[in-house]
Amino acid sequence: MTRRQLIKRNVAVVSALAGSGLSAAWSQKPGPKHLLLMLSTADMLAEESCAGFKSVLPADCCRTSLPPPRCGKQVMVLPSVRAFSRAYIRPLRVLMDQGAWVIWERAAGFETTVAADELLGNALGIAIRRCVRVKSNEYVHYRWPATAMVRAFHQVSLLNCSADEMVAEYDGVPVAMKRAYGNGGLILLGSMLGPGIRAGEPQALQVVQALFRPSNL
Numbered sequence: 001m002t003r004r005q006l007i008k009r010n011v012a013v014v015s016a017l018a019g020s021g022l023s024a025a026w027s028q029k030p031g032p033k034h035l036l037l038m039l040s041t042a043d044m045l046a047e048e049s050c051a052g053f054k055s056v057l058p059a060d061c062c063r064t065s066l067p068p069p070r071c072g073k074q075v076m077v078l079p080s081v082r083a084f085s086r087a088y089i090r091p092l093r094v095l096m097d098q099g100a101w102v103i104w105e106r107a108a109g110f111e112t113t114v115a116a117d118e119l120l121g122n123a124l125g126i127a128i129r130r131c132v133r134v135k136s137n138e139y140v141h142y143r144w145p146a147t148a149m150v151r152a153f154h155q156v157s158l159l160n161c162s163a164d165e166m167v168a169e170y171d172g173v174p175v176a177m178k179r180a181y182g183n184g185g186l187i188l189l190g191s192m193l194g195p196g197i198r199a200g201e202p203q204a205l206q207v208v209q210a211l212f213r214p215s216n217l
Contacts, residue, residue: 034057034075035063036057037077037078038063039064040078040081040107045107046107048198049105049192049194049195050079052193052194069095074101075100075211075217076095076101076102082106084119093181096181098184099184101186102186106189106190108131108192120188124179130158131156132155132170140152140176143168144167148206150168152191153191153192153195153196158190170191
């Protein structure tokens with residue numbers, strides 16, 4: 001079995017579990033501090049991003065449902081989000097208010113991200129200005145949580161945010177941001193990092209490892 005076939009099989013299993021409802025698993029034992037939440041539609045790009053993030057997270061990080069309220073200061077990664085259920089937005093906001101941080105990676109190259117973008121705008125007041133295709137030799141400049149020039153992946157999303165909220169830019173325009181909500185908050189990645197980690201890009205790995213440091217979130 002090839003690596004791609006193995007990843008595809010694993011994502012299919014995760015998707016099947018998500019459809020069956022796995023919330024009971026949360027009552028059995030406390031979850032890890034860092035979670036990889038497969039709540040969006042599975043596709044080949046999501047597989048690559050999921051594999052990238054999973055390579056730097058604990059072995060038991062994968063979940064197919066949201067943790068219950070009062071879960072504490074967890075960091076939840078939503079890789080390659082394009083199609084997203086409205087039912088998740090309010091619980092996510094509650095978790096953020098209570099101290100959780102959500103890393104929302106916007107999928108590149110999919111028109112169906114429009115529905116997810118509308119959810120971000122209506123529920124969290126975040127606006128996506130437009131998407132720009134980039135060449136393979138172009139880079140995104142990260143200012144936080146580490147200073148790094150990360151190779152842009154296929155497409156970047158230009159964001160509306162304040163200078164204080166901007167964590168990365170492309171051609172002088174924000175493409176990643178950090179916004180507090182209650183005791184936690186949201187980090188929106190308009191330029192994908194997961195596939196870069198999977199491809200062995202050291203700068204992408206540097207930024208993600210810095211994100212997971214306790215002193216940063």
